[in-house]
Amino acid sequence: xxxxxxxxxxxxxxxxxxxxxxxxxxxxxxxxxxxxxxxxxxxxxxxxxxxxxxxxxxxxxxxxxxxxxxxxxxxxxxxxxxxxxxxxxxxxxxxxxxxxxxxxxxxxxxxxxxxxxxxxxxxxxxxxxxxxxxxxxxxxxxxxxxxxxxxxxxxxxxxxxxxxxxxxxxxxxxxxxxxxxxxxxxxxxxxxxxxxxxxxxxxxxxxxxxxxxxxxxxxxxxxxxxxxxxxxxxxxxxxxxxxxxxxxxxxxxxxxxxxxxxxxxxxxxxxxxxxxxxxxxxxxxxxxxxxxxxxxxxxxxxxxxxxxxxxxxxxxxxxxxxxxxxxxxxxxxxxxxxxxxxxxxxxxxxxxxxxxxxxxxxxxxxxxxxxxxx
Numbered sequence: 088x089x090x091x092x093x094x095x096x097x098x099x100x101x102x103x104x105x106x107x108x109x110x111x112x113x114x115x116x117x118x119x120x121x122x123x124x125x126x127x128x129x130x131x132x133x134x135x136x137x138x139x140x141x142x143x144x145x146x147x148x149x150x151x152x153x154x155x156x157x158x159x160x161x162x163x164x165x166x167x168x169x170x171x172x173x174x175x176x177x178x179x180x181x182x183x184x185x186x187x188x189x190x191x192x193x194x195x196x197x198x199x200x201x202x203x204x205x206x207x208x209x210x211x212x213x214x215x216x217x218x219x220x221x222x223x224x225x226x227x228x229x230x231x232x233x234x235x236x237x238x239x240x241x242x243x244x245x246x247x248x249x250x251x252x253x254x255x256x257x258x259x260x261x262x263x264x265x266x267x268x269x270x271x272x273x274x275x276x277x278x279x280x281x282x283x284x285x286x287x288x289x290x291x292x293x294x295x296x297x298x299x300x301x302x303x304x305x306x307x308x309x310x311x312x313x314x315x316x317x318x319x320x321x322x323x324x325x326x327x328x329x330x331x332x333x334x335x336x337x338x339x340x341x342x343x344x345x346x347x348x349x350x351x352x353x354x355x356x357x358x359x360x361x362x363x364x365x366x367x368x369x370x371x372x373x374x375x376x377x378x379x380x381x382x383x384x385x386x387x388x389x390x391x392x393x394x395x396x397x398x399x400x401x402x403x404x405x406x407x408x409x410x411x412x413x414x415x416x417x418x419x420x421x422x423x424x425x426x427x428x429x430x431x432x433x434x435x436x437x438x439x440x441x442x443x444x445x446x447x448x449x450x451x452x453x454x455x456x457x458x459x460x461x
Contacts, residue, residue: 090333091155091370094344094363095121102367114371117153124149124156153374158327166323172229172388172396175403176262177251178318179269182308183208183279184244188300193243196292198376201232201243203290207282208245209385214278215270216253222270224253224261227388227396231322232381235330237348238359239369248322250315252403254387254395260402267311276305326382330373339363 095102099122103115110118123129131146148157185193185204193200209230216222229248236242251269253261263269284301287293312318337345337358344366347358361369375381387395 088333089336089339091329091331091336092121092124092333094336094339095367096126097339098363098367102364106364106368110371111374111376113377114374116377117151117374118371120149120151121154124151124154152327153329155329155332158329165326166319169319171393172227173315173319174227174250174252174400175315177266178312178315179249179251180308180310180312180318180322181212181247181249181269181275182244183247184242184306185283186300186303186305188297190241190243192292192296194241194372198379199290199292200287201376201379203283203286204243204245205230205232205383207286208247208279209383210282211275211278212247212249212270213386215275222253222261222263224255224259226253226386227399228385229322229388230383230385231325232375232379233325234373234375237351238357239330239346239348239366239373241369241372246322246325248312248318252399254399258395258398260399269309269311272307272309273304275309276307279307280305331370 095118099118103110103118107115125131125146125148127144127146129147129149131144134143134145135141148154150157152158183204189200193204209228212226212228216224216226226249231246231248232243233246234241234243249269251263251266255261280301287296312321331346335346335348337347339345341363343360343362345358345360346366347356349355350357384390387399
């Protein structure tokens, strides 16, 4: 299988040299990390079979959050950890986007715009939810930032996973007017636009934003996504998926890369073929600023108020004739860094392992083959 790691190992050095001026320090670091993932550069372990003397190498992973090889198992571990947040109510997925005029500004000012989008969208949700004409209480929200479309174009947006229940200031619980309705999206979009505009007016980039960005309607999507368990399973891939997964890459040669994607409007599976440099340009546009937190908790989901979440769950139990909270998703926590080769591929005997050091101090014996990435 052709992987993103293999493409970057093949073209990353020349791409970094040719495009050095337009790459951030963080983008150059990520390219280097993915190129080194599961190679002798990071060291690893060597396994030797005492029966037939077969030797295999297992190199360490880069653990970078933008590496598709390292992130493929992380979603299962996160999913298992979220069981404590589940509530027995319908859940909603609310998606905030910004208009096309703001996207070039966001691309060149990522840390500023991304943080402002989070603050404005979360505040807009809570403000509208607090209005007694709609819900009349505080929401619990799990927010996930994402920057790509299925064909790898730049499109920053935020998904919020929200249970259909609110908490009032006097600790009562309130519900939306219908199981398939949370909040009206038109006023929500207006509040979000106003809050983001006010925030950006206080920054140095205010003068660079076209006035047309604020003159038309903004788009927000709000849809029911079933139970908490269903919603978490749906959302887990969004949290740990990177812009390009390995299984989507169809082919790559010296000049171009072809990958598959699902067309949003038609639902059809399609392919896109891009020059190598354009493909890498699109990928690096989705590398997040260093230290940026892409998953955030708000309202009664915040870590410091989990006691309130327990009270809300207890109150909900009074409204239910049976317990929907006793859920368990048996997903093992896996780590790419601790991947082991314990059985000899030649004779089936148990192999003996020992640590090997990074190639910065000592390279593996000449002529040994790299193991295939999982």
